[in-house]
Amino acid sequence: MSATARSEDAPAAGEIADRLREADFVRLVGAATGDALAASGVLARALSDRDRPFQVSVADLPADTERSTDADLTVAVGRTDPVADCSVAGAAEPASETAFVVARELDTGPDVALALAGCVADGRAAAGAVAEAAEAAGLERRPGVAVPTADLIDGLAHSTLVRGPFSGDPEAAAAALDDAGFDVDGPADGSGLVVDATILDETARRRVASLVALRTVGDDSVPSRGGHAVERALRPFDGGPFETVGGYADVLDAVARERPGTGVALALGHDVAEAALDAWRAHARRAHDAVADATTGRYDGLFVARAETDAAPVATLARLVHAYRSPEPVTLAVTDGAAAARADDRALESVLSTAAEGVDGTAAATGTTGRARFDVETGAFITAFREAL
Template sequence: MSSARPVEEPLAETLSAAPFVRVAAASDGDSLAAAGLLARACAERAIPFQLRLDDEAAAATEDAVTVSVGPTAVDGDASLDHPASPTAFTVARRLGADHDPVLALAGTIAAGETVRAAEDALEAAQEAGLIDREPGLALPTDEIPADLAASTLLHGPASGDEAAAAAVVTELESEEEFSRRLASLVTIDAVAAEDATERAARGIERALRPYRTPDAPFATLGGYADVLNAAARSSPAAGIALALGEHDGADETALAAWREYGRAVHEGLRTAETRRHHGVWVLETDADPAVLPAVARLGRDFRSPEPVALALTEGAAAAAGESGVGDAVSTAADAVGGTGLGTDATGRARFDTDTEQFTETFRETV
């Protein structure tokens, strides 16, 4: 894509000549995947590197080339903006490294984009026969009850409840075209749920008609993306190992972290105390701050009567909407002495004030 070319060419040249590369990625699946692609390229070219997930402010150093990836406060010599995975894939190719189009596509989906946003990776994956679109749900394995309960690509009656998910599977296991029927039933349940909004009909699309990935760590691109997001936020060591292509159980560790994360996300969404304001739906929860971005995203996509969902717990917040959200979160965080960052549609913040003050400041900003 011509718009990205000025970034890719100089970055590839800079990395190829670097004595040491520091890759500092934001704690989300797209940034993690992109960082993994860059780090693998460095490893293949015998360029020493360090990869870390870091949302905190840090400066570049004279003895290394620092690349900041995604919405992070790290001040790098170069940066890859959201979505970062498509650009990282092209940089790896320009370095002549063995690139992984499936990881790039999973990272792109983790960013909330479609695979069309990573055209080079999509073409490479299709030409190599690495992906094949089929009916069904975008889950990481064939253990459907556990995966359906944990998936943060959707929110419905079976979400967070493996027994309920197992009952759905049992109801259909003797049916022909099982995958198609399962996807249809899950869709109906999600869209027709008592608290579902009209936006749920669009939100569920991310979980449907997955690209199967028989040679990847996980069964579908969407499932892979979901695991990347969860690992980046709740189990960074496992996430980094996964992104680097390590095969000593990294996928199983990341999968276990994803299932625990998914249960916490759905529990946080279900038990949150909610308030509706003009333009903003507020969800207060005592959940771990790591799950707030997914709580806000699922809240916006499946439950929010307003265009923006703001999820909060003591000292932390995350928001999801259509546009301008990251800037609004950062502005609100600065106003209360905290820190915030994000993309156009999402944002997250840390602060020392009470949640009510942050909420009011955010409402005035958004």
């Protein structure tokens, strides 16, 4: 049975703040995305500042969330949820943007870098309160690329903000930097500091950015949306617990899907950076391997990428294929029992709900992105999705 989110319409930030203020115990139920994880962290920290008990959980689909906690208020973050009291859905604007305003309404000082990272993870530029706060806090953009590590080889090889010839392959990343004239020292396997981004001047950082842009979207086969997608990885903001805010966003998105418990700890500000980076690397390797090995099919208005292993992270696979490979306005990534979809400008709630209902599966979507789970052959779900589309 389909579980498309249909709780009440997302209330204004002031109303959410009022309900949080009145609740004795709050349960935050987040989608497994970087934006939802960041937004959950912003709200949880605000509750902590007010000495208000809370619980945070992260799950792919609403049906996966634990329902046993007796909370006064349950808030869905990053999507709506049929059993939530209200939502910070992230439809009209990133969930992190709304959460930031809610935290301010609660008279707390939200973490600007965390909220900004959530907006970057969402793929939409920060606007309004987050953008103004970032400027006031001195979080400025600089030349270069958005990676979480000082080692550019490690950063480029494991970034899921981009998809290029070096993606998932530290040796290829080292070779690309070496060809571009950078001094590559040490082992080219990500195990040591080989190209230290912290000591590069502005000219060198611009060269790295140009390298990434050319290697990522310079091929004619890359769809035009790739040019927009790669912008998230260029001219990063400085700030946060990692080398760049964009790198922070990449880690949040990966760890939300790969290791949710560590993700929650990271969003709450705990010292789990190394564990989060390990999860980010593992997630990136699986995602880029899935892109490289996927069997693809093109239909009228739809591009399908079928992963060769059920370990493939389908949401990241769908995002990367849609941004850098798909010639169609809708992309569906599928593996055994799971699927994720991306669209240019079409809302996918109804499409995924109908497709999931057709195979007795479960689905949830927010705007142009969504997930599904099913117990039929992948071909059957692809057919159901095509018919619903």
